[in-house]
Amino acid sequence: MRTLRSKTAVRQLKKDYAAEHPRQRQICFLLQDWTDPYNVGAMFRVADALGALELVLTGDTPEPGEEGPKSRDSGPRSEVRGARDGNLSSITPDSRSHPQTSDLGPLDIRSDLRPQTSDLGPLDIRSALRPQTSDLGPLDIRSALRPQTSDLGPRKKTKGWQQRVVGKAQIAVTSLGAHRRIPWRKIVAHDEAALKLIEEGWTLVAVEIAEGAVPYTEFEYPERVCLVLGQEQRGVYEKVLKHCAAAVYIPMAGKGRSLNVTHAAAVVGFWVAGER
Secondary structure (H helix, E strand, C coil): CCCCCCHHHHHHHHHHHHHHCCCCCEEEEEEECCCCHHHHHHHHHHHHHHCCCCEEEECCCCCCCCCCHHHCCCHHHHHHHHHHCCCHHHCCHHHHHCCCCCCCCHHHHHHHHCCCCCCCCHHHHHHHHCCCCCCCCHHHHHHHHCCCCCCCCCHHHHHHHHHHHHHHHHHHHHHCCHHHCCCEEEECCHHHHHHHHHHCCCEEEEECCCCCCEECCCCCCCCEEEEEECECCCECCHHHHCCCCEEEECCCCCCCCCCCHHHHHHHHHHHHHHCC
């Protein structure tokens, strides 16, 4: 026995298994108010492995830095492809107003675009390019060069922006590109997200230790199931739980109350996908 390294061999293994074990159910996930971008990235990877149809992010759940395949708009790309292929009819009318350079050679184009400095000496060129600060004092110069932040909100907003940027990068680290393959959408209001999924024909099942919850292996899952995964510390909120048809839990043999939320999603998700 040896490890399969070839991508072709791995693809064939997946293909053979899918042919022998067709999926019985459609799965999606609702990520309610998650706080850890690394968990979100790992969840995209789990969803990709399960063949999930989409992830629904609610509340403060961090978003990936790139749109999922479901929401991409290919319209502008077709115009660019036409232009690259030499089909000038696909170029927008605005391009007709651009400078005509068809009769110019490479050197002519460069000289046409280069600033005219032929009459200036070295010192003249430098002084022409240098910002005019001769009438400014030291403090005035610093204030002139400082970015204008008078129109920005409080500093807290800047910090939130930084957190979002860092969060997007962290999602990409643990998703390993799965966030580009799995469709996702953001619905801020938890209630709205739950009701929207029910309207679309999904049955919501919470992965939560709740009253009336049954072990995940003993529940009869419907054909279209959305597994609801709560916030890492507080679990599934009651206002979301009330929209769920059932709740399932993972029996724990050790002292710990539960698994990491993405691990729990993988355990239950693979059971749901493979159950006959």
